[in-house]
Amino acid sequence: MSSNGTGRFAGKTAIVTGAGSGIGKATALRLASEGARVVASDISADRLAELVEENPELDLVTVAGDVSSEDTIAAVLEAADGRVDALANVAGIMDGFLPAAEVDDATWDRVFLVNVTAIMRLTRTVLPLMVEAGSGSIVNVSSEAGLRGSAAGAAYTASKHAVIGLTKSTSVFYAPNGVRTNAVAPGGVITNVDGTFKSQLAGERLGPIMQTNVPPVAHPEQLAAAITWLLSDDSANISGVVLASDGGWSAI
Template identity: 50%
Template sequence: MSITGLENSSVVVTGAGSGIGRAAALRFAGEGAKVVIADLNADGAKAVAEEIRAAGGTAVTVIGDLSEQAVVDEVVATAVESFGGLDVLVNNAGIMDRMSATADVTDAEWERLIRVNLTAPFLLTRAALPHMLAKGKGAIVNTASEAGLRGSAAGAAYTTAKHGVVGLTRSTAVMYRAQGIRTNAIAPGGTQTGIVVDVDPTAHGAAALRPYMGAIGRLADADEQAAAIVFLASDAASNINGVVLPVDNGWSAV
């Protein structure tokens, strides 16, 4: 039996159609978990689910925009109905901003970044908690960011949203630790995920951030981030709660 305690557990991974989410879903399935693959990209989500099934694992997909309450409800209902409950929630889905400085952020950019990167994790956490409370246990792992630890790693909208994820993580950890629910986050540094960032290199935000980007160091691969996610969700981290773990090759220490 695996020391992770994840065998036969019901796990939701958002943004699991690619990048860190895909790597996490594959790792959870490798530990014997049953995985809900939630993503806006139908082709990516279905490909990951098929990869898991081909390896003998169990996975289902939910396709949709996780900033919409109806999609959130479908994700949680799918986990409960398909796998008998919900043991682990990984709030990983997110989008990048344009590295825009505060004065240059449009309403549309701000509202979309906050909605996807902060409101969606809140909605999913709120929807998952009753099922975890009914079991008296559960693990939530959020993908924050190096931008949730400092002001020099992304634009104003993304930085604000990821600072919010850190706050959501810590507040939820405190509020529900007596009920057996642990909430932690990883704070990835630079990671190779295939995400293309639409940045105007001549804009004020990009120019202001440029002097700080040399400290990023080696880029991680997605599986290095996924390993930390699975660890925090597992029994191996049974007394770890409210932690925001940098997975950044020491960038946060610079």
């Protein structure tokens, strides 16, 4: 039984990427506190070691590495030990708010590799286990930038729209097998993701819009609550949905 009074994930194994900080860390802790064995992945071995050291009472297994790497994905699957009930694809990177005329190939390729390709590869890896078990829940972290064009640069915006497309496609194909796939679209959240404007045009064009329309930033725990709800049986009839957790930004 967890500290918040539920044991929704007792006996279950969950994978969380980006678990060393921010939304990923909050999600890993929430899942583990509700009884899950959590395979926590992050590019920073130091952050993962700190996560375990600070929470010795929780069942946390860590895998350090780049989640877009097949080697890291193989290590994550090995740590899951043949069972994956829940997958939270949280890891992601920003793009400096670079508009289409300013984005460089390296930024575009890296953003898509981490934000989209890594999700596809990890999803592709766990789906056979979930289909065989006849159950499973996947939650992908998209963004307000997956719903509108004024929340980030060209690469990040395109990548988060792609996450929504991947989410819906996966739901259509695998919901009949008992595997649900949903997405959460955060607005501003207090994390260590670099949100620096690296474009004068972005500052001039998006700055005034954001100052007017963007609600106050959320805490990672608020996003973790939404993610774990979608991963849990409490949302058993929900698949293919994009849940905005953005303080009402998507309604503006």
